[in-house]
Amino acid sequence: MIQTAPPAEVFPEYPASWYLFGESRELRQGPVSRRILGRLLVAFRTESGRLVVMDGECAHLGADLGFGDVVGETIRCPFHHWQYGCDGACVAVPGQGPGQGRPPAFARQRTYPTEERHGYLFFFNGREPLxxxxxxxxxxxxxxxxxxxxxxxxxxxxxxxxxxxxxxxxxxxxxxxxxxxxxxxxxxxxxxxxxxxxxxxxxxxxxxxxxxxxxxxxxxxxxxxxxxxxxxxxxxxxxxxxxxxxxxxxxxxxxxxxxxxxxxxxxxxxxxxxxxxxxxxxxxxxxxxxxxxxxxxxxxxxxxxxxxxxxxxxxxxxxxxxxxxxxxxxxxxxxxxxxxxxxxxxxxxxxxxxxxxxxxxxxxxxxxxxxxx
Missing domain, CATH: 3.90.380.10 (Naphthalene 1,2-dioxygenase Alpha Subunit; Chain A, domain 1)
Structure with missing residues (x-):
């Protein structure tokens, strides 16, 4: 048997587990952002009905994506209209003309696995649910x-x-x-x-x-x-x-x-x-x-x-x-x-x-x- 307990420093700050974001119906009017697990997260439902949870601060200048808009299968930042797909990758940067290349590599939001159950939206703190x-x-x-x-x-x-x-x-x-x-x-x-x-x-x-x-x-x-x-x-x-x-x-x-x-x-x-x-x-x-x-x-x-x-x-x-x-x-x-x-x-x-x-x-x-x- 273990006789001593581990020190507090070894516990995960935010374990890889499922967490409640909120009620699904909150997303009917558009994206919703919330500070959870020490970071700003945003949730939205795409036009096809897919639920997405991702980091809520725009990779460009940190604007709150919760004040943005859903455009098709993307979320559009309220500040400069950068758009992010369901996988978190930036798919559009206004003002970027033909031949100017793809959006910068840093323009990506971390996304989280989601599940909807009984009208509630849950997300997993990690790339894939364990x-x-x-x-x-x-x-x-x-x-x-x-x-x-x-x-x-x-x-x-x-x-x-x-x-x-x-x-x-x-x-x-x-x-x-x-x-x-x-x-x-x-x-x-x-x-x-x-x-x-x-x-x-x-x-x-x-x-x-x-x-x-x-x-x-x-x-x-x-x-x-x-x-x-x-x-x-x-x-x-x-x-x-x-x-x-x-x-x-x-x-x-x-x-x-x-x-x-x-x-x-x-x-x-x-x-x-x-x-x-x-x-x-x-x-x-x-x-x-x-x-x-x-x-x-x-x-x-x-x-x-x-x-x-x-x-x-x-x-x-x-x-x-x-x-x-x-x-x-x-x-x-x-x-x-x-x-x-x-x-x-x-x-x-x-x-x-x-x-x-x-x-x-x-x-x-x-x-x-x-x-x-």
Whole structure:
């Protein structure tokens, strides 16, 4: 077992993972720019319907492309009307006459892989995604079809800690009781179901006296099997299987420049058929209310938490293992030559228990463990 946690300096500032840009409908009126991951990014939909996310400062003089226009399959800078294609290459420079050559080599914007799901636009921080945009798994370990689920509105809160401290909560068994009033009924089962994914599953009793927990015990049950899967360090898929109700949500964590973490949560529910479909919007709002209340209270109680590796001891072993796993994730940009490596070629973290390395090499469809919700 690893006895000491890694120093803070080894964690990626902005891990190679999936992040939420925003709602797709925001792009109906034109490009939208946003400062994310320490840089200005712009998103737009071309005339053919293709979604694009690229660096938002024009390579010419740094103008904000979010104030530009979509012209066919390109975005046009508002300052000098340089145009960039979906691959980020400049395709037109006004005033450049015949025979004057192509646009300069520097006239290129970095682009990011995108995926649209349930009306939301996600992008991957890297040239190619290292793993698909995660979703739930069913009982057979196969990926659920996202089209079979309805999504809530996003809820947001700021975690007053770094992304790796925020994600480590999924492996902090002591805080389940101290913060969430959950009494573990056995040791957690921790594994790596796929490359770049780390999972914790545990069975617990709901023992809290808050209004939320009292309602949960009455409507859902007194015990819950929770599965938390962290993908790429910053994207979490969580399922909660109560005695009578199943619930699930995803959390896209965005590292902020001030060292805190913006958490974007989306709750999901199966799309019911028949007359029950009329109640679906209300059920989804209630699920969102309970999930947001649960997590917002955690964020309130965990303000000013800081990563102090020298303070972690034997009781924190699950977190220590997680920190070593997270520290070994691809650094900003360094995954570009590792994109196409098979799982067997991914280097193991020194001294990580063999069962974790075996899980990382096995691979499985994206998502956290859980049956239909």
């Amino acid at each position: 793993f698909p945009l995660p979703f739930f798994l069913n009982d057979e370990g196969l990926g659920e079809d996202p089209a079979g689920y309805a999504a809530s509105e996003v809820f947001r809160y700021v975690g007053d800690c770094t992304w790796y401290m925020n994600s480590a909560h999924a492996f902090d068994r002591q805080h389940f009781a101290a913060v969430h009033d959950r009494e573990l009924m056995g040791p957690p089962a921790i594994d790596c179901p796929a490359p770049y994914a780390r999972r914790n599953s545990y069975l617990a009793k709901v023992v809290g006296d808050t209004g939320f927990d009292r309602i949960l015990r009455y409507t859902a049950g007194r015990t819950v099997k929770t599965t938390l899967t962290i993908w790429g360090g910053t994207f979490a898929v969580i399922t909660a299987d109560f005695e009578r109700v199943r619930s699930g949500f995803v959390m896209a964590m965005e590292p902020l420049e001030d060292g805190r973490t913006m958490c974007h949560g989306i709750v999901f529910a199966p799309r019911p058929r028949g007359p029950l479909g009329l109640l679906a919007p209300l059920q989804l709002r209630l699920r969102r209310l309970f999930t947001y209340g649960y997590l917002k209270e955690e964020a309130r109680r965990l303000r000013s938490t800081r990563y102090k590796p020298e303070s972690l001891g034997p009781a924190d072993q699950d977190m220590i293992d997680f920190f070593h796993w997270a520290a070994a994730l691809p650094q900003k940009g360094d995954h570009e030559e590792k994109d196409c490596l098979p799982a067997s070629a991914i280097p193991a973290v020194p001294d990580v228990p063999a069962v974790l390395r075996a899980g990382a090499a096995a691979g499985s469809p994206a998502g956290g463990r859980g049956a239909r919700l």
